[in-house]
Amino acid sequence: MKIHIKNNSVYPQRIFAFGRGSYGFDLLEFVFSSDWKGLNKKIVFVAPDGEQISVKHKGETVTVPRKILSSRGKCLIFAVGEGGGLAKTSVPIELWVAGDHPEDSGEV
Numbered sequence: 001m002k003i004h005i006k007n008n009s010v011y012p013q014r015i016f017a018f019g020r021g022s023y024g025f026d027l028l029e030f031v032f033s034s035d036w037k038g039l040n041k042k043i044v045f046v047a048p049d050g051e052q053i054s055v056k057h058k059g060e061t062v063t064v065p066r067k068i069l070s071s072r073g074k075c076l077i078f079a080v081g082e083g084g085g086l087a088k089t090s091v092p093i094e095l096w097v098a099g100d101h102p103e104d105s106g107e108v
Contacts, residue, residue, distance in 0.1 A: 039081030048073030
C-alpha cells in the first residue's frame with residue numbers, strides 16, 4: 001500500500017492490515033513530498049499498549065512489524081524526519097488489524 005506524505009499531511013489516513021499475524025505480507029511504500037528531501041526519515045509504529053517501534057526509512061518498502069500485527073486494537077503510524085537543523089513529524093495514520101476494524105468497535 002502506498003502512503004503519501006505531503007508536508008505533514010498523510011493519505012490515506014486509515015489503512016487495514018491483511019490480518020492478525022500476517023507478518024511479511026503487509027508492506028507499506030512511503031512517498032514523501034519535496035519538503036522532506038534531505039531529511040533522515042524513520043517510520044514509527046505505535047502499538048495499542050503504547051510501545052513504539054521505529055524503522056529507518058531507506059527509500060524502500062517497509063514491512064509492518066510483527067508486534068504491531070499481533071496486537072489487538074488501533075495502532076498508529078507516523079513519519080519523522082530530521083537533519084540540517086530541521087525536524088518534521090507527519091500526522092498519524094490509523095492502522096486497523098483485520099477483526100479490529102473501526103466499524104466492529106463502534107469507534108467510527
